[in-house]
Amino acid sequence: MPMPHRTQMQLIKRRLVGKDGSERARELRAILAELPGYKNGPYADIRKWVEAQLEHTRVQKRVTHRDSIAVRREGAAQIALVGPPNAGKSSLLQALSNIQIKTGAYPFTTTRPVPALTRVGGVLVQLVEIPGLIEGASAGGGGARPLLGVLRGADAILFCHDAGAPVDELRAAMAEVTAAEIERPAIIAATKSDEADGTALRAALPELQVVEVSVLDDASIERLRGRIWQLTGLMRVYLRDGEHPIALHPPATVLDVADAIHHDLGARCAGARVWGASARFDGQQVGRGHVLQDGDTVEVLD
Ligand SMILES: Nc1nc2c(ncn2[C@@H]2O[C@H](COP(=O)(O)OP(=O)(O)O)[C@@H](O)[C@H]2O)c(=O)[nH]1
Ligand SMILES: [Mg+2]
Incomplete structure (x- = not known):
């Protein structure tokens, strides 16, 4: 039976x-x-x-x-997860996006970049795990040059480091990024915060924001999601009849929003009604050149 x-x-x-x-x-x-x-x-x-x-x-x-290395870009921004092997990158990617990937208590579980689409701040953003960057990567060590190519395509970097591990391991990974002349906005996730806090990381790298996170603590994952949204540098504009916001690079005008909805609408757009920080009053009618603020709601007029 x-x-x-x-x-x-x-x-x-x-x-x-x-x-x-x-x-x-x-x-x-x-x-x-x-x-x-x-x-x-x-x-x-x-x-x-x-x-x-x-x-x-x-x-x-x-x-x-x-094509084993290239990552097809999706979403409003691409954020690379970078850090030494075993930092907890795959685990974070999984916790943030619900995709199933291999994780393990041994180095180099992940060998290719792994993309995952997830919503941060209500906007679809692509996270990409860059497998363990080791010393010599920028010189082509361990076939890492293509990985750095993927990293070059990213908008920002989330450095990941086991809060309890020696900071030198993270420095080595960061040095490879610098040696490859890749400069992006970045923050640090102090991972496995259920086991150690981020004090040592904060002291060692005061120039970067450190966010403690544990995959065992949902609240810390949501906090990290918020920081990742800030890291994108994008702003959100809500449509009066839409569920999810549109993400735009500030400064953004009514015309930018109309163009983002549809190119034809951009051409026809005469202005908009606006609610939110950039409006003097609810539903204010503005021209197509009006500069919007993060969180505004608009109704495009044609
Ligand atoms: N205690 C604890 N262990 C974690 C956490 N995140 C990952 N790990 C463990 O750390 C090891 C390496 O994780 P993995 O995600 O494969 O690291 P990666 O090499 O950076 O992708 C695995 O054994 C995970 O279970 C966490 O938040 N807390
Ligand atoms: Mg991994």
Whole structure:
């Protein structure tokens, strides 16, 4: 008597967590071999799902093989997670975005940049884990040059460091970024704050903001999310009839908002009604050149 199909599906998904490429394909094939061979009903659906996953994994393998490093940009900003191996980057990425990735108590669990899309400040932002940057990376050590290329494409850096680990390890990673002549707005996440606080990091690197965070503490994750939003340097404008805000680089005008909604609307835009900090009163009618403030709500007029 096979087990209930819901349980079966959960078990299958659990077996696939953290597996990708050929490892995932192997697991999927093993699962297929174990499934009861019903032609109809829930088990046939599970079989179809597994087969589709297998096909998808094959496609993904071909794609990643051809272009194993480049990260397709998505979202309003791209933030790179940089730090020594084992700093807790993958764990943070997972906690911030709910994606499933490999984490481990051993270095170099992650070998390729891992992107994840998540909402910060209500805006979709792409986080990218840059695998352990080690000494010599800027000179091409350990094949790290392409990684620095990915880093160059990022808008800002979230340095990650185990609050209880020697600060020198972080300095080494930072030195590689500097040696590659990459300068971006940055803050430091003092990770694993359930085990140690950020005092040592703060003292050693007073020029950067330090945010303590633990994946075991949801409030600290949300605090970090807020800091990441500030790090993007973006501002938000809400549309009167929209759920999520539009993210823009300040200073932004009514015309910028209209353009962001649709290029045609930008061309037609005559002005807007505005609520919020930039309006003298609720619903003030302004021209297309009106400069908006973070958090404003607008209704574009055409
Ligand atoms: N106690 C504690 N351990 C953590 C935390 N975040 C990550 N770790 C552990 O640190 C190790 C390395 O984490 P990982 O995310 O793989 O680090 P990465 O190499 O920087 O991606 C793993 O064993 C994690 O379980 C945390 O907030 N608290
Ligand atoms: Mg990792």
